[in-house]
Amino acid sequence: MGRAYAGILGPLACAIVIARGVVSGSGVEATLLAACGGLFAFAALGYVVGQVADYLIRDSVRSQFQSAMADWEKQQQ
Numbered sequence: 001m002g003r004a005y006a007g008i009l010g011p012l013a014c015a016i017v018i019a020r021g022v023v024s025g026s027g028v029e030a031t032l033l034a035a036c037g038g039l040f041a042f043a044a045l046g047y048v049v050g051q052v053a054d055y056l057i058r059d060s061v062r063s064q065f066q067s068a069m070a071d072w073e074k075q076q077q
Helices: 002-024 028-076
Strands: none
Touching (some): 002 028
């Protein structure tokens, strides 16, 4: 999930910064430098958030499965 979130948030931030630069009439170099910074920063943030979400989901599913299996084993005895 980390790669997916990074692949979404990074380009989204880049596009928003470029759109802001176009609307405000900023220089090309400054806009692209800020867009690259936003791309890398939000891609890194997206990767971390995606990895945490993946861990939390897997842990939740694993604990629910183990609980269900323990209940099933108690019923079988």
